[in-house]
Amino acid sequence: MTSLNTxxxxxxxxxxxxxxxxxxxxxxxxxxxxxxxxxxxAICGENGAGKSTLMKVLSGVYPYGTYTGDIVYQxxxxxxxxxxxxxxxxxxxxxxxxxxxxxxxxxxxxxxGNEPTKRGVIDWTEARxxxxxxxxxxxxxxxxxxxxxxxxVGKQQLVEIAKALNKSVKLLILDEPTAALxxxxxxHLLDLMLGLKGRGITSIIISxxxxxxxxxxxxxxxxxxxxxxxxxxxxxxxVDEDRIIKGMVGRTLESRxxxxxxxxxxxxxxxxxxxxGHPQIQDRLVCKNSSFFVRxxxxxxxxxLMGAGRTELARSVFGRSYGRFISGHVYKxxxxxxxxxxxxxxxxxLGYVTEDRKSLGLNLLDDIKATTVSANLRKxxxxxxxxxxxxxxxxxxxxxxxxxxxxxxxEGVAKLSGGNQQKVVLAKWxxxxxDVLILDEPTRGIDVGAKYEIYGIIQNLANQGKAVIVISxxxxxxxxxxxRIYTIFxxxxxxxxxxxxxxxxxxxxxxxxxxxxxxxxxxxxx
Amino acid sequence: MNALKKLFGGNTxxxxxxxxxVALIVFFEIFTEGRTLTSGNVINLFNGxxxxxxxxxxxxxxxxxxxIDLSVGSxxxxxxxCVALFIRDWGLPWYIGxxxxxxxxxxxxxxxxFWVAYVGIPAFIVTLAGMLIFRGANQxxxxxxxxxxxxxxxxxxxxxxxxxxxxxxxxxxxxxxGLLGVAFVxxxxxxxxxxxxxxxxxxPEVWVxxxxxxxxxxxxxxxxxxxxxxxxxxxxxxxxxxxxxxxLIYGFISSKTVIGRHIYAVGGNRHAAELSGVQSKKVNFLVxxxxxLLAGLAGMIFVGRSTASxxxxxxxxELDAIAAVFIGGAAVTGGVGTVIGSIIGGxxxxxxxxxxxxxxxxxxxxxxxxxxxxxxxxxxDVYNKSQGKRSIIGMLMKNFxxxxxIKADETTQTKEVxxxxx
Numbered sequence: 024m025t026s027l028n029t030x031x032x033x034x035x036x037x038x039x040x041x042x043x044x045x046x047x048x049x050x051x052x053x054x055x056x057x058x059x060x061x062x063x064x065a066i067c068g069e070n071g072a073g074k075s076t077l078m079k080v081l082s083g084v085y086p087y088g089t090y091t092g093d094i095v096y097q098x099x100x101x102x103x104x105x106x107x108x109x110x111x112x113x114x115x116x117x118x119x120x121x122x123x124x125x126x127x128x129x130x131x132x133x134x135x136g137n138e139p140t141k142r143g144v145i146d147w148t149e150a151r152x153x154x155x156x157x158x159x160x161x162x163x164x165x166x167x168x169x170x171x172x173x174x175x176v177g178k179q180q181l182v183e184i185a186k187a188l189n190k191s192v193k194l195l196i197l198d199e200p201t202a203a204l205x206x207x208x209x210x211h212l213l214d215l216m217l218g219l220k221g222r223g224i225t226s227i228i229i230s231x232x233x234x235x236x237x238x239x240x241x242x243x244x245x246x247x248x249x250x251x252x253x254x255x256x257x258x259x260x261x262v263d264e265d266r267i268i269k270g271m272v273g274r275t276l277e278s279r280x281x282x283x284x285x286x287x288x289x290x291x292x293x294x295x296x297x298x299x300g301h302p303q304i305q306d307r308l309v310c311k312n313s314s315f316f317v318r319x320x321x322x323x324x325x326x327x328l329m330g331a332g333r334t335e336l337a338r339s340v341f342g343r344s345y346g347r348f349i350s351g352h353v354y355k356x357x358x359x360x361x362x363x364x365x366x367x368x369x370x371x372x373l374g375y376v377t378e379d380r381k382s383l384g385l386n387l388l389d390d391i392k393a394t395t396v397s398a399n400l401r402k403x404x405x406x407x408x409x410x411x412x413x414x415x416x417x418x419x420x421x422x423x424x425x426x427x428x429x430x431x432x433x434e435g436v437a438k439l440s441g442g443n444q445q446k447v448v449l450a451k452w453x454x455x456x457x458d459v460l461i462l463d464e465p466t467r468g469i470d471v472g473a474k475y476e477i478y479g480i481i482q483n484l485a486n487q488g489k490a491v492i493v494i495s496x497x498x499x500x501x502x503x504x505x506x507r508i509y510t511i512f513x514x515x516x517x518x519x520x521x522x523x524x525x526x527x528x529x530x531x532x533x534x535x536x537x538x539x540x541x542x543x544x545x546x547x548x549x
Numbered sequence: 550m551n552a553l554k555k556l557f558g559g560n561t562x563x564x565x566x567x568x569x570x571v572a573l574i575v576f577f578e579i580f581t582e583g584r585t586l587t588s589g590n591v592i593n594l595f596n597g598x599x600x601x602x603x604x605x606x607x608x609x610x611x612x613x614x615x616x617i618d619l620s621v622g623s624x625x626x627x628x629x630x631c632v633a634l635f636i637r638d639w640g641l642p643w644y645i646g647x648x649x650x651x652x653x654x655x656x657x658x659x660x661x662x663f664w665v666a667y668v669g670i671p672a673f674i675v676t677l678a679g680m681l682i683f684r685g686a687n688q689x690x691x692x693x694x695x696x697x698x699x700x701x702x703x704x705x706x707x708x709x710x711x712x713x714x715x716x717x718x719x720x721x722x723x724x725x726x727g728l729l730g731v732a733f734v735x736x737x738x739x740x741x742x743x744x745x746x747x748x749x750x751x752x753p754e755v756w757v758x759x760x761x762x763x764x765x766x767x768x769x770x771x772x773x774x775x776x777x778x779x780x781x782x783x784x785x786x787x788x789x790x791x792x793x794x795x796x797l798i799y800g801f802i803s804s805k806t807v808i809g810r811h812i813y814a815v816g817g818n819r820h821a822a823e824l825s826g827v828q829s830k831k832v833n834f835l836v837x838x839x840x841x842l843l844a845g846l847a848g849m850i851f852v853g854r855s856t857a858s859x860x861x862x863x864x865x866x867e868l869d870a871i872a873a874v875f876i877g878g879a880a881v882t883g884g885v886g887t888v889i890g891s892i893i894g895g896x897x898x899x900x901x902x903x904x905x906x907x908x909x910x911x912x913x914x915x916x917x918x919x920x921x922x923x924x925x926x927x928x929x930d931v932y933n934k935s936q937g938k939r940s941i942i943g944m945l946m947k948n949f950x951x952x953x954x955i956k957a958d959e960t961t962q963t964k965e966v967x968x969x970x971x
Binding site: 341342344364365366368369375377382383384385386387388389393397398400401404407408409411412415416419431433451 | 744747748750751805806807808809810813814817818820821822823824825826828884885
């Protein structure tokens with residue numbers, strides 16, 4: 024564990040000059056990875072650098088023969104022909120999109136494909152006994168019979184790990200394990216990884232959250248453009264976030280946020296005493312008497328833990344697209360708005376960039392130009408007929424101004440990287456020319472370089488006099504971007520802090536405690 | 550190749566289907582010793598399949614929106630029998646009968662659309678119920694009898710363009726129609742080239758456009774010749790005319806209008822569409838309603854052709870229409886498909902049917918062959934998608950016309966874009 028004797032630790036895995044080609048492109052070129060037994064090894068790189076491809080080679084998704092180079096695992100050259108083969112050897116990969124079946128129980132999921140049998144019949148007594156043990160090992164206090172769909176993402180992640188432990192895992196690979204988790208669940212998961220390390224399980228973690236990597240990793244391998252750039256020893260090399268970023272992007276980023284001089288005007292958008300019920304469960308409120316306002320040219324952040332009700336608040340304001348509306352008022356320029364559906368909200372000058380690009384924000388079958396105009400077809404139509412020339416020109420214009428990387432606007436959005444997809448989504452909403460733009464997790468799953476560009480776009484929108492709301496789980500992002508930050512806890516707004524008085528600690532405190540609801544309307548006048 | 554692909558919606562399977570269709574026609578023309586491409590046979594082929602092709606137009610929209618309609622055969626039969634009864638028992642003129650038939654189709658569609666869109670019952674269930682309900686209703690109101698329709702009404706299903714103007718030895722109206730078709734194709738090609746140039750987008754080489762026009766116009770003119778030289782009294786059939794008008798209207802609606810875009814959006818990702826301001830319930834309702842409207846029309850054409858409405862009209866039509874749509878490149882999961890592709894898919898099935906019949910192949914074997922064609926056409930596409938490769942035809946066409954490989958410009962790192970897509 025200590026850095027002094029790490030060089031003498033035996034390697035559990037060595038991937039030697041792995042090259043993987045797809046038709047027309049070299050996804051991995053001569054990549055090497057050396058993982059010592061019993062350590063936590065992080066792999067960092069921008070989106071598309073080849074991290075996931077490397078892990079797919081390792082786990083047999085890309086079978087032996089489709090790549091060149093050697094995988095030496097436990098001192099033997101391995102030739103995995105599928106995932107089963109690598110799992111048999113003790114390598115288990117947990118993907119970002121969890122492979123759990125929502126309708127089945129925790130226990131059934133843990134043993135899925137690996138059911139304990141007695142004469143061909145599933146032995147549920149044994150399964151229960153073992154699942155209780157496994158759940159205790161990952162620190163999950165849930166009845167094994169609970170259906171997966173009833174527990175949160177954080178707990179589902181733990182079930183995945185329990186499932187891996189059941190397969191007597193020796194090398195655990197986690198691809199973006201904390202991307203969808205809130206701070207406390209993330210922390211629990213990281214602690215669990217350290218615990219597993221204590222029991223001799225080696226882990227490889229892929230993550231964009233560099234602070235977490237800094238916290239738990241022993242070594243970091245950085246991949247850029249399909250090549251392994253360097254391997255850093257966290258303790259010996261004194262690695263910090265900036266050092267990792269430098270390796271990932273190949274240069275030092277001066278600042279993670281573009282310079283921005285806010286030009287804040289009068290109150291443009293205001294929501295008062297907003298109450299919304301849960302769509303399925305009677306009597307449960309997802310928004311409790313929430314009030315907030317945004318001024319012209321202002322970027323307002325919304326901080327809260329996952330499930331605190333940030334998205335629910337935004338979507339219910341955006342044309343009641345979530346939950347059961349109970350009561351509340353929405354004002355724009357002092358006039359009350361009645362927004363009963365999304366169309367009315369868009370027409371009134373609201374825009375909402377969804378948190379989940381793939382399932383809520385994009386039609387992955389569409390091309391860039393159709394996506395760009397999809398929320399404002401009317402503007403390029405005459406008598407309900409779409410002018411495809413205008414469509415092309417509009418899309419071209421946004422491609423240039425947002426610097427979207429694509430061969431042409433006729434390319435399918437599914438082929439774009441996360442950052443470029445997000446630019447297309449932003450273009451779609453910019454084309455509706457909203458006065459109020461709500462951005463829900465605008466940089467999730469986006470690499471550092473593209474984040475910087477997205478921040479620039481957001482600041483530009485604010486400079487044009489729009490009211491911008493940013494919802495984010497990453498506090499540094501909110502602190503760097505927002506002029507003012509509201510905190511939400513269990514559906515209620517618990518406080519509001521100006522940029523200069525906000526810090527991670529002060530926000531965290533408000534995000535985790537119910538307080539007397541602040542009444543922001545009193546502070547408007549000053 | 551891009552240009553040719555674009556004409557048919559840029560879908561490899563549809564593109565392949567056009568070649569398959571041409572190959573089939575050539576094959577049968579050779580093996581039936583010239584009996585396939587005769588006036589009589591081509592007219593017959595259109596008359597006998599127009600109602601399925603009309604259903605395919607409605608069905609492709611339903612399938613793009615992510616639904617299915619199993620009730621079309623029963624709805625067609627029910628509308629057919631009702632119209633036959635209106636005309637016989639109430640003594641209504643044929644055109645009032647047709648209007649009432651269309652109205653009835655809309656009502657039935659509103660009923661099914663209500664359950665699908667506003668109650669949220671899967672269309673499979675709603676239309677399975679509709680299939681039973683309207684088949685039963687057809688037999689109930691018709692007392693399981695055959696009900697004849699007057700000659701005026703039969704014109705709808707078995708009429709031809711009349712002979713007018715000077716005696717040219719050809720049917721003049723058919724000739725005019727053919728020439729209009731050619732003019733339309735040439736005009737739209739010129740316009741699309743001009744637009745592409747104005748926008749600075751890719752403009753296909755001139756020879757590609759010319760070749761395309763020669764091929765398409767040649768096909769239109771040859772078809773015109775066949776239709777215009779039939780035995781006396783025949784020419785371009787009325788059902789074919791109705792079909793052509795519907796293809797133009799629905800092709801336009803699906804590709805160029807706001808509602809068309811919305812149908813694709815709802816089928817592609819309903820949630821994303823809703824959060825972009827698309828009223829998905831309305832879209833679903835309209836799509837289902839439109840299907841029953843077209844089913845009613847198809848039913849009336851069939852009744853006109855067979856001179857009477859019967860209790861077993863339209864049995865199995867839904868399956869023919871659905872097969873046509875999937876052969877024509879639509880995806881089971883919704884969001885993908887084109888009107889023209891479905892028509893080509895329907896024609897593939899029709900030519901196959903017709904050719905096998907001419908060769909004297911029995912109905913048993915014909916069904917087996919049709920089933921295998923459907924399976925292979927879709928399997929071919931699924932396989933290609935999973936391999937990320939182009940179809941065999943696509944590969945053969947690689948060096949034909951413009952290469953479809955993407956080129957990088959200064960703001961583009963193609964390599965990166967591609968690698969991220971993997």
